[in-house]
Amino acid sequence: MQTRAYRIETAGGTPRLATIDLPDPGRGQVRMTIHASGLNFADLLTIQGRYQDIPEAPFTLGMEAAGEIEAVGDDVTELAPGDRVAVFGGCGGLAGAGLFDAARVVKLPDAMSYEHAAAFLVAYGTGHLALARRARLQPGETLLVTGAAGGVGLTAVEIGKLMGATVIAHARGADKLAIAREAGADHLIDDGDDLRARLLELGGVDVVYDAVGGDAFRAAFRACRPEARLLAIGFASGEVPQIPANHLMVKNLDVIGVYIGNYLKFRPEAFRDSVATLFGWYAEGRLKPHVSHVLPLDRVEDGLDLLRSRRSTGKVIITPCPLTRCRHAP
Structure with a gap:
């Protein structure tokens, strides 16, 4: 079959829309019609050649799809x-159809739309693995989320609140902070404020969920309570912070890296356990994915520009359609 x-x-090279031939699935593979694909900041880094896990060209962009x-x-x-x-394929999602490893595919809850499913695996999976497994967030602790209105940040606000934390959301502008409040944030700090001073006014933090890096990470680092855990999720600011090890010693701090892609390689059961928990919460109505934009495949570059310019909140979803047929999500 053929697909865009x-x-x-x-x-x-510069990414472009093309028509490609898609073969039948081989061993351990499935072929799926893609109704929705979620954009991620990592897609921008992949295009720039700066992501840590770039497939060998030629390849189709799009980390996750439903x-x-x-x-x-034959063996599936x-x-x-x-x-x-839904699938967290790492690539292949921005197409009308695709081939994926069956081990990366999960069945959806009956009530979950394709748009929500395409917004789910990377952002919610990262948030839950980071907070529950890596940081061991406890009820009553204080959690800071930087970039709190973005794809991974907003889900961390939701998950942290569900886990019983007091959540501080840090984002740029009143509109984005209002979205973080709707997701459950207890305290709001604008990007233009003195982050360290505001955090100290609130008594400091136990866990930092940082997808921004740069100045935000440094300010949060200096406002940590003893035995705090700092989660390095990403570096949307473009600056990877350098950590003074002597300060780690003085406060007995942990700095913890989180890269969800590797869990599917060295501990896939941890990823699947997180997804099962998250799907259960979704089915109970306790998680509500926020999708700010839904665009067709021929406007994927507009979608990427929304991420690049920080004009989106939550997730941007692309809705591909195969050349051979177009079946819409329920």
């Missing part, structure tokens, strides 16, 4: 044509 796809054809199984490889037994699924 947003592709990088050569290393360092849709319907069309066909399965837990998935079948017609199943509603």
Whole structure:
């Protein structure tokens, strides 16, 4: 079959929409119609050649997607044509259809739309693994989330609140802070304020969930309580902070790296356990993915520009459609 796809054809090349041939699934693979694909800041880094895990060209962009199984490889037994699924494939999501490793595919709760599913695995999976497994966040602790209105930040606000933390949201502008409040934030700090001073006024923090880096990380670092944990999620500011090890000693601090992509390689059961917990919370109505924009595949560059210019909140979703047919999400 043929499908449209947003592709990088050569290393360092500019991505473009193209029509590609998609073969039948091989061993351990599934082919799925893609109804929705979630954009991530990592897509921008991949295009720039700066991401830590870039496939060999040519490849189709798009880390996560949701849709319907069309066909399965001979040895795939837990998935079948017609199943509603999501995939954290790492690439391949910005297309009308794609081939993915079956081990990366999860079945969706009946009540979950494709748009919500495409907004779920990377952001919520990162938040839950980071806070529950890596930081061991406890009820009553104070959690700071930087970039709190973005894709991964907003989900961390939700998850932290569900886990019983007092949540401080740090974001740029009243509109973004209002969205963080709706997600459960107890305290709001504007990006233009003195972050360290405001955090100290609130008594300091036990866990920092930082996807920004740069000045935000440094200010949060200086406002940590003893035995605090700082989660390095990403560096949207463009600056990777340098950490003074002597300060770690004085306050007995932990700095913890979180990269969800590697969990599917060295501990996939941890990722699947997190997703099962999160899907349960979603089915109970305790999680509400925030999607600020839904755009068709031929406007994917507009979607990426929304991320680049920080004009989106939560997730930007792309809705591809295969050349062969177009079946819409329920």
